[in-house]
Amino acid sequence: MNTVLTGIKPTGMVHLGNLLGAIRPAIEMSKSSDDSRHIYFIADYHALTATRDPKLFKEHVYSIAATWVALGLDVEKSIFYKQSDVPEIFELQWLLSCMTPKGDMNRAHSYKARVQENEENANKDPDHGVNMGLYSYPILMAADILLYDTNQVPVGKDQVQHVEIARSIAQRVNQYFGDETLIEPQEVLQEGGAYIPGLDGRKMSKSYDNTIPLWVTEKKLRKLIMKIKTDSSAPEDPKDPDDSLIMDIYKLFASQDQVDALAKRFREGIGWGEAKQELFEVVNEYLKEPREKYNELMENKDQLDEILKKGAEKARELALPTMKRVRQRMTGF
Numbered sequence: 001m002n003t004v005l006t007g008i009k010p011t012g013m014v015h016l017g018n019l020l021g022a023i024r025p026a027i028e029m030s031k032s033s034d035d036s037r038h039i040y041f042i043a044d045y046h047a048l049t050a051t052r053d054p055k056l057f058k059e060h061v062y063s064i065a066a067t068w069v070a071l072g073l074d075v076e077k078s079i080f081y082k083q084s085d086v087p088e089i090f091e092l093q094w095l096l097s098c099m100t101p102k103g104d105m106n107r108a109h110s111y112k113a114r115v116q117e118n119e120e121n122a123n124k125d126p127d128h129g130v131n132m133g134l135y136s137y138p139i140l141m142a143a144d145i146l147l148y149d150t151n152q153v154p155v156g157k158d159q160v161q162h163v164e165i166a167r168s169i170a171q172r173v174n175q176y177f178g179d180e181t182l183i184e185p186q187e188v189l190q191e192g193g194a195y196i197p198g199l200d201g202r203k204m205s206k207s208y209d210n211t212i213p214l215w216v217t218e219k220k221l222r223k224l225i226m227k228i229k230t231d232s233s234a235p236e237d238p239k240d241p242d243d244s245l246i247m248d249i250y251k252l253f254a255s256q257d258q259v260d261a262l263a264k265r266f267r268e269g270i271g272w273g274e275a276k277q278e279l280f281e282v283v284n285e286y287l288k289e290p291r292e293k294y295n296e297l298m299e300n301k302d303q304l305d306e307i308l309k310k311g312a313e314k315a316r317e318l319a320l321p322t323m324k325r326v327r328q329r330m331t332g333f
């Protein structure tokens with residue numbers, strides 16, 4: 001069976017860019033009727049490399065779980081859990097650590113970026129601020145992937161090297177302990193879906209502080225949409241629907257008929273305030289039900305606990321044969 005696995009980092013405040021670029025396509029996949037096995041998990045322990053606030057950590061884990069469930073992830077058909085509920089991952093990580101040359105970690109992009117930052121800041125210690133979790137992050141990620149004989153890992157460009165590292169670890173294990181001790185995974189490069197512009201027209205990103213968060217109130221959502229950058233043309237001036245931020249975002253939520261109708265009004269002349277109101281309405285329509293579901297889940301976390309627990313049970317069942325095989329081949333036990 002073909003196994004497809006996706007890891008989700010729990011960060012605060014999911015925004016429209018995350019929704020359209022990553023979450024929506026992944027959820028579509030969970031509903032598709034191909035006969036691949038789909039695994040989605042919250043990489044909560046990966047976040048510990050940088051988090052020192054347990055309250056916030058927990059909140060972020062629940063928030064990301066609620067987000068995926070509220071937006072329609074099929075938790076029956078797919079396997080959805082949080083990493084820390086599957087102890088086999090951490091056992092496998094140790095076994096893999098013992099098979100990973102330290103030099104491979106020195107070459108990992110995220111670690112190298114930190115070292116470079118330290119050099120630029122004239123810090124005497126090139127490893128300043130680097131904990132072992134950050135350093136061996138790729139090995140934990142390899143364990144995430146290899147534990148279920150994963151074949152395909154959909155990732156963005158920034159994560160490709162990590163999948164390559166996982167593959168190279170699997171290859172080394174196989175050389176020593178026999179073919180197919182571990183399955184060698186392939187990355188499936190996600191182009192990031194559509195380009196999602198933020199409030200100022202640059203790519204929507206937390207680092208530009210130009211995002212529209214998903215789970216704000218209707219009122220706040222409207223207020224944010226009204227802030228989208230526009231030019232100073234007068235309401236009656238004809239406007240180019242192919243050169244408008246509002247239209248770009250509108251297209252991602254509206255039907256073709258709605259898009260055609262609004263494009264016509266653009267050409268005839270429409271006030272920016274009015275265009276933004278139209279945009280608000282389609283975005284809000286899209287988010288209305290999920291927002292209620294999200295709020296309900298965040299108020300009753302028992303439901304989320306139950307979903308994650310069931311997911312972890314399914315994951316551990318799948319992990320069992322892999323662990324048995326790897327343990328047996330590597331240790332004789």
Ligand code: TRP
Pocket residue numbers: 005006007008009043046140141144145153155159162
């Ligand atoms: N490192 C990934 C990120 O930052 C998250 C992740 C953890 C992951 N383990 C994974 C992704 C396994 C794919 C497969 O986005």
